[in-house]
Amino acid sequence: MQVSTFLWFDGRAEEAADHYTGVFDDSAVLDVQRAPDGRVMTVTFELAGQRYVAYNGGPEFTFTGAISLYAECDTQEEVDRVWANLTDGGKEGPGGSLTDRFGVTWQVMPKALGELLNAAGPDEAERILTALHAMTKIDVQRLIDARDQ
Template sequence: MQKITTYLWFDHQAEEAATFYTSLFAGSRVVGIQPGPDGGAMMVTFELAGQRYLALNGGPAHTFNEAISLLVDCESQEEVDELWGRLTEGGEEGRCGWLKDRYGLSWQIIPRELPELLSHPDPEVAGKVAQAMMGMSKIDVRALRDAAKS
């Protein structure tokens, strides 16, 4: 069992969110559903790519904000595009690879190449990449590479 588990508070959509999230990532699954007093899901345990999460149907008292986000290390632009498209359905695009999904949870959909380009040994190159990124919603790897070469 992992020592630290992320605990997510939903109004009433914990099972729906867990099912949606597990459909996005290989190696993901709903592990268990604990019923509440009304017979519906109260607590949902699920894994995303091997990382365990707990989702609670806790009511509207607390909502998500950008103070916490889930960062996804994407291997390719295709993976960025796929996740961005699915997670923004019913949600909203942010800046610099950030978005909020339909449940209000913030995500960072980051291509693996972005941190590499941002930590380029030439500060001028890294600065051009950072400037290009600041103008983006969904991260565009080709545009970052072009900025690095300019």
Template structure:
């Protein structure tokens, strides 16, 4: 059991968001809902790849900001591309692998290769990767490798 669970405050879209996220991430599910007023759920308990989340339909008092984001560690470009397309649909693309989804939640869609390339002991190579990343919206693994290699 996780000791820390992200608790997301939505206006009225907690069930919709949980269904959206569980359709995107493999091994995910809606665990339970707690009924609320007007036939909507008050709380939605769901898991994304084993990580528990709670969605609250709390009304319009609070909104998401980029001050909190979910970092998704991707194995390859296909995973980056799929998650980027599905999460950014109806939302906003940002820089350096960041996006806001249709609900205003911020995500970082990052290939594992980025950390490896930026961690190169050669500071010139690591710097070229950093500069390449800063010019990207969705991260491109091949372009990061090209920058690393000075191509």
């Protein structure tokens, strides 16, 4: 058995899959299923080893911020690159969240955030989280500065 994330698009499944696989390393479109008239119905793709199925289901359902995709980045440079690509045509949100041009909500977080919080005492953690919530794109150095205040 394999569990995958299923994403419902209104005619932009292939465009979304192509965009996402261009943003993340170790990613690829695996399969494109077409209707008899040639329209793309589903696109199966992987992002960094995680499998997704994008479906052109029409306008009946739209994405909401109630569920989001979480991208944990190894470096600030990776945060910057992923953020720039996903916000292109999209909208920045608070605390590392964004909504991309397809309406999908993402959390773009540096791996360092968890490391900082795990090593922090209660006062340090509160300062880190206060700084985090004041940001759009996460800046690791600003989190470190907040911890060290």
